[in-house]
Amino acid sequence: MPIDTVLEDRRVLDLRYRMPISQIIKFFEGLEEGKVRGTRCKECGRKYFPPQTECPTCMTKNTEWFDFEGDASLETFTTVEVVPTSFVNEGSYVVAIGLLKEGVRILSWLNTQDRSTIKIGMKMKLKAVKREEGYYSYEFFSI
Amino acid sequence: MKSNDEKVAIVGIGHSKFGKRLDVSINELGWEAIKPALQDAGVTQKDVDFYSVGNFGYWSEEILPAVTIGEYAGLSCGSLKTEAACASGSASLKIAVDSILSGNSKIAIAMGIEKMYNSPNGTIIELIGRAGNYFWEFENFGMTFPGYYALYATKYLDAYHSREEDLCEAAVKAHHYGSLNPYAQFQKETSVEECMKSKYVSRPLKLMDSSPITDGAAAVVLARGDVAKKLSDTPVFVEAQGYASGTAYMGRRDDYTGLEASRRAAEAAYRKAGLDGASNNFDIFEVHDCFTIAEVMAYEDLGLVKKGEGIQLLREHQTYRDGKYPANLDGGLKSKGHPIGATGISQAVEITKQLRGEAEKGRQADIRKGRGLQHNVGGTGHYAYVTVYSRGD
Numbered sequence: 001m002p003i004d005t006v007l008e009d010r011r012v013l014d015l016r017y018r019m020p021i022s023q024i025i026k027f028f029e030g031l032e033e034g035k036v037r038g039t040r041c042k043e044c045g046r047k048y049f050p051p052q053t054e055c056p057t058c059m060t061k062n063t064e065w066f067d068f069e070g071d072a073s074l075e076t077f078t079t080v081e082v083v084p085t086s087f088v089n090e091g092s093y094v095v096a097i098g099l100l101k102e103g104v105r106i107l108s109w110l111n112t113q114d115r116s117t118i119k120i121g122m123k124m125k126l127k128a129v130k131r132e133e134g135y136y137s138y139e140f141f142s143i
Numbered sequence: 144m145k146s147n148d149e150k151v152a153i154v155g156i157g158h159s160k161f162g163k164r165l166d167v168s169i170n171e172l173g174w175e176a177i178k179p180a181l182q183d184a185g186v187t188q189k190d191v192d193f194y195s196v197g198n199f200g201y202w203s204e205e206i207l208p209a210v211t212i213g214e215y216a217g218l219s220c221g222s223l224k225t226e227a228a229c230a231s232g233s234a235s236l237k238i239a240v241d242s243i244l245s246g247n248s249k250i251a252i253a254m255g256i257e258k259m260y261n262s263p264n265g266t267i268i269e270l271i272g273r274a275g276n277y278f279w280e281f282e283n284f285g286m287t288f289p290g291y292y293a294l295y296a297t298k299y300l301d302a303y304h305s306r307e308e309d310l311c312e313a314a315v316k317a318h319h320y321g322s323l324n325p326y327a328q329f330q331k332e333t334s335v336e337e338c339m340k341s342k343y344v345s346r347p348l349k350l351m352d353s354s355p356i357t358d359g360a361a362a363v364v365l366a367r368g369d370v371a372k373k374l375s376d377t378p379v380f381v382e383a384q385g386y387a388s389g390t391a392y393m394g395r396r397d398d399y400t401g402l403e404a405s406r407r408a409a410e411a412a413y414r415k416a417g418l419d420g421a422s423n424n425f426d427i428f429e430v431h432d433c434f435t436i437a438e439v440m441a442y443e444d445l446g447l448v449k450k451g452e453g454i455q456l457l458r459e460h461q462t463y464r465d466g467k468y469p470a471n472l473d474g475g476l477k478s479k480g481h482p483i484g485a486t487g488i489s490q491a492v493e494i495t496k497q498l499r500g501e502a503e504k505g506r507q508a509d510i511r512k513g514r515g516l517q518h519n520v521g522g523t524g525h526y527a528y529v530t531v532y533s534r535g536d
Contacts, residue, residue: 006165050279076399078293079346084269087285105394120301137283
């Protein structure tokens with residue numbers, strides 16, 4: 001039998017990261033309470049999403065958490081048809097960038113009854129959601 | 144005016160065949176680029192003071208490719224691996240150029256390499272997708288690289304009343320020149336119809352809007368200007384490099400019709416080279432067309448045309464060889480292939496060939512001004528490198 005010209009690796013690595021969230025634990029607590037949160041620097045007023053608890057401009061930890069009301073307009077979107085291996089059970093999904101009323105943009109999934117009706121500029125609502133796997137996330141919903 | 148010992152020039156080039164290269168290991172593939180580069184420069188390994196290897200990695204088994212490749216290639220001087228995602232090659236060039244400009248080297252090699260097919264396609268799609276912003280964009284939302292550029296494409300097509308067919312024009316051009324490039328992964332023409340029929344990977348981008356998964360390597364031998372003049376009759380000077388970093392999180396980008404980091408990198412490159420912009424100063428352009436929309440945005444971010452007019456350049460064939468701004472006459476990332484870490488050096492090799500007048504039949508630009516411009520983006524606009532090359536005559 002001829003020897004294969006490619007050697008299949010016999011060493012398998014299960015890559016699973018441990019990601020520290022102690023500084024932004026309020027974000028995850030917020031999701032469980034149905035809120036999506038960002039942070040704001042109390043000195044310069046800059047809002048942060050992804051949230052961070054230090055403002056690099058003011059060099060201070062003088063930041064506070066605020067809840068998004070959820071009102072957003074659609075900036076751009078795509079339907080991901082070829083999905084990564086770890087998302088194969090999801091089918092295709094719509095990813096959107098929404099501009100929140102608070103002036104912050106967020107990237108997330110967009111849920112809608114009819115994908116053909118998605119239009120740039122349309123109104124959406126950002127909500128905390130509990131995924132089927134039991135963990136919390138946040139997603140846009142068409143109105 | 145800089146003296147020769149304050150300049151750096153490319154004096155040797157090497158380029159592997161791009162494609163699915165399961166016939167070679169990463170070290171063998173690296174040698175396929177280093178060997179011709181050394182021979183072209185007329186130097187040996189002992190003449191080399193430093194080398195850098197642009198590489199993203201993760202999908203291939205060697206974690207320290209700079210050293211495994213160096214070991215195979217007989218290089219034992221100082222080295223490192225550079226990572227700037229798809230601009231890792233330009234980062235490699237930067238470090239090697241800097242080693243000469245700082246006085247630490249007279250001769251250096253900048254190479255780039257990627258061995259993507261050592262992993263299955265699904266793993267590759269996953270790894271590139273993770274390279275946007277893992278925590279906030281991948282973990283919950285499964286972003287992919289076509290997904291990111293599709294966000295730009297959706298916005299661009301809407302903002303400038305363009306069609307998917309217009310984007311396909313970039314693929315048609317890429318494949319035309321790829322068909323003339325013996326190193327290209329795809330050496331066959333395509334059509335707008337064929338492109339439109341290909342399946343969606345992330346709407347509105349289709350398979351034929353996308354650069355492929357590629358194995359490949361490229362290398363350049365660099366020398367201090369005075370050394371370069373002795374080594375080569377046709378040195379190509381690295382006149383200036385501009386660079387900038389954008390944000391990882393997409394929500395923090397300024398708009399979705401161009402890459403802000405590209406614009407800043409281009410402005411810096413023109414300023415350092417003492418040029419008034421892109422439109423009147425270059426014979427040849429290499430732009431980062433990882434997707435068709437990326438090529439259109441590159442035209443605009445480099446300042447060849449105003450925002451929204453990039454599509455018009457494609458429609459009018461102004462970036463073909465005989466147009467106003469010949470771009471990617473090697474087939475670009477789309478048709479030549481896009482081995483992530485090798486792409487930036489492959490672009491440098493191509494510009495050197497063009498400025499020397501050595502490009503293959505049917506794809507040699509008319510060289511009058513003696514200058515070429517390279518645009519290399521890493522990530523979705525995370526990193527941007529713009530490099531000005533000149534024959535110096």
